[in-house]
Amino acid sequence: MSEVIYKKPDSLSDKPFHYCPGCSHGLVHRLVAEVIDELGIADNTVAVAPVGCAVTADEYFRFDTVQAAHGRAPAVATGIRRALPDRFVFAYQGDGDLAAIGTAETVHAAARGENISIIFINNTIYGMTGGQMAPTTLPGQVTQTSPYGRDPYTQGYPLHICEMLSALNGPTFLTRTAVDSVPHIRETKKAIRKAFSYQLQGKGFSLVEVLCACPTNWGMSPTDAVRRITEEMIPYYPLGVYKEEV
Amino acid sequence: MAYKIILAGFGGQGILFAGKLLAYAAMLDGLQLSWLPSYGPEMRGGTANCHVIISREPIGSPIITNPDALIVMNGPSLDKFEDQLQPGGTVILDSTLVGRPVKRGDVDTVCVAATEIAESLGRKGLANMVMLGAFLKKTGLFPVESFNVAIKKMLGENKQELAEANITAVSAGFNAV
């Protein structure tokens, strides 16, 4: 008699992820799906997918999903939220989507205290288009569009989204986590659960920024990529809770 | 035939409201009408005007190029619209504020010291109503009684005191001609 001790969450479909080896998207998708299963809210969930590598998230998630235009996920989520006040609504966005083209939508959804949750994948690069400089690309980081390394003098400095949003009155829970180690992955799941619970309690806007790896576009092996999160990203983007209203 | 009125003056004189009142009175009379305001920066401190057309037939263009009547409450408006008036048309002008006489010889002019009269009533802001009173007397477009009903209805239950003040001002204008 065998016993099931580990299984795919019900909220994930059977379709294999198309993500590259070592990419963090699959991992974070799974964490999101686990939390939704644990909270028992799949039947009540509407997700908003971004433009970026996670654009086809609807193929993996087993709940209603709306694909947004690039950067507009918080606005689309707002529309859904206002139309369906009793549903659970979250957006899943990358750094180019959330912090460059969609900065206005992000900041204003946060400022309104819109009762939605956002999962923010920060991997310091545009993945889907093949590795261009993102708003979160680190100084000195080489990308297709910063081939000599990001030079803050001409290309500006990265955006610290959690720090920025923490200056607003609207958000109630803002945190930055990482997926570079098992403890950090566990913390990420806890953070997602907390963010989602905040929404379920009607507490308003929450965002979990997850420092993630993009080995392909970083030109690294998956293990080196994880090490980069630990050694380069976490020092620049300190982990922790930036806002937490009880 | 359509009767075409341009009301014009400074923003803040209640030009648009006076036009609305004429439109509203026409609607209560079962007539066809259109009310078209100037909009934009003109509204703030500059000149304001509105076009009111009243007709028994459906109204084509709501834009007036040759008005039958001109109700003017400042000099610049007289400068702007005097030439457009139909021959034989009517000008009602606020002689307190318009510093010059009408140049055209082929139009009918009524000068009424509307702002002064309104001030004497203690309601400077109702010079527009004094002008309408003079206009009604001159043109006979609506009987004063039915116009007063329009004022009361348009201002609604909660503003009957203001409606009475408006009616008094209309009456003062009516009697000043």
Added chain:
Amino acid sequence: MSETVLMKGNEALGEAAIRSGCRHFFGYPITPQTELSAYMARKMPKIGGTFLQAESEIAAINMVYGAAAAGVRAMTSSSSPGISLKSEGISYIAAADLPCVIVNIMRGGPGLGGIQPAQSDYFQATRGGGHGDYHLLVLAPNSVQEMACLTADAFNLSEKYRIPAMILGDGTLGQMMEPVDFSALPKPVFAEKPWATNAMGGRRGPNVIKTLYLLPEELEATILEREKKYDFLRENLQRYEARFTEDADIILCSYGITSRVVETAVRELRNEGIKAGIIRPVTLWPFPEKIFKQVRPKAYLSVEMSMGQMVEDVKLACECRVPVYFTGRTGGIIPSPAEVIAKVKEIHREVCAVV
């Protein structure tokens, strides 16, 4: 029972939307449509609806996208430059086959242009504006009463055919007041929305609203499927008003507020013995081309507040069998009946000359 009230076009449009079951309005201020937003801001909270002033036109249209995906009647409004910003979202809404109503109270362009009335967004409304193979249902009212009635139609048709609808008005129609009888509004007819992403509960599997198809064959198939709907609408939804066309030598074509200038001009021309007629498209897309097959004028004249945009559709509709002329003013100027009359007389001399 008649419910005639005196209202601005913008406000009548808002009231009609509410009476049509719209409870979600997402706006952004811009002259000359602002009264509509202001009206919704006053009314929506009192009836349990949503009025939200977005951070941008882009956000507003994407909120509409979200609300429409969730299955409710949603609306946004703007004026020309704002519609350019919304065009991205409009393309996505069309691609997702979502119903909604978008209002453009046109002003002069290009660029920031001006704030006075214009009709220079005809191409934008009927040819796309956003990217890709798509159409909007475009309705062009010419009175305050029609601002109300066509808004009610727009909600019903948009929902029935899952196509975004646009009310294409202009600054004059938005700002002017006329009596409007709300008892004449078409009644709301709500369509079933089994496709809505309103959460799975009760359904077997998830619903997805998406616009990305990475396989060309798959994308082409969705476009071809939508084109069938467009063909159906082209065949069945053409609306127009035709007057004095039977014996007309010259038929004037115009829509919206300009059609009222033309109406005045044609009455005068008829009084002078010139046989002028009117075709007023009410649907700009689908363009009412059928009526052009039934009339036999010696010439057409398209009168617009632009440099000549609808004139192209007039040429296509009449297949250039007779000369098609254009006259108009732009930049915020409304042509006068006298200008139109002068142009018709000039054409009349050319095409009706006694040989």
